[in-house]
């Protein structure tokens with residue numbers, strides 16, 4: 001899953017308009033960012049199934065980036081790190097660390113729907129979770145599209161001081177990302193190699209979150 005995570009990040013802006021949505025989107029993509037780093041380090045692994053042309057999805061060994069226990073630990077770390085930036089008791093930032101932690105953990109829950117049973121509870125040899133919606137590819141892609149539409153709707157209601165060009169920019173950006181991701185997964189027959197994929201996951205999280213951050217930046221009202 002890729003764009004579904006963006007939908008969750010966008011939606012969480014509704015919880016507190018004082019946080020830039022770029023941070024929430026990076027948080028929602030964080031596990032794939034870690035996955036990219038760990039694949040490059042040889043700690044986690046991506047497998048291209050022999051029948052990829054029929055499946056249109058990859059399989060993974062990723063206990064440290066996508067396991068249930070790991071998800072709790074990464075979300076807790078994100079909470080503690082964010083509490084240093086937005087300390088308790090200082091309005092209006094009090095809830096922001098929790099919103100970031102929820103964004104981080106949401107990756108596990110949304111991935112759980114689409115991945116086959118390959119997301120371990122605690123460690124590579126533990127019980128594997130995954131509802132496998134990718135086996136019904138079009139349903140999975142529709143779900144991702146709906147998550148983006150819902151997230152964008154909530155985002156636009158709460159984008160506050162952001163000007164109209166930025167709001168339209170975010171809509172166009174999401175349409176572009178959704179179209180490329182959905183069409184890309186639906187028609188792809190030959191995936192890139194694991195190292196290239198890992199670099200994509202690393203760069204994609206930074207670039208997508210960076211552009212969203214820029215589009216969501218607050219600006220002062222223009223004086224008449």
Ligand SMILES: [Zn+2]
Pocket residue numbers: 001031032066107111
């Ligand atoms: Zn993931």
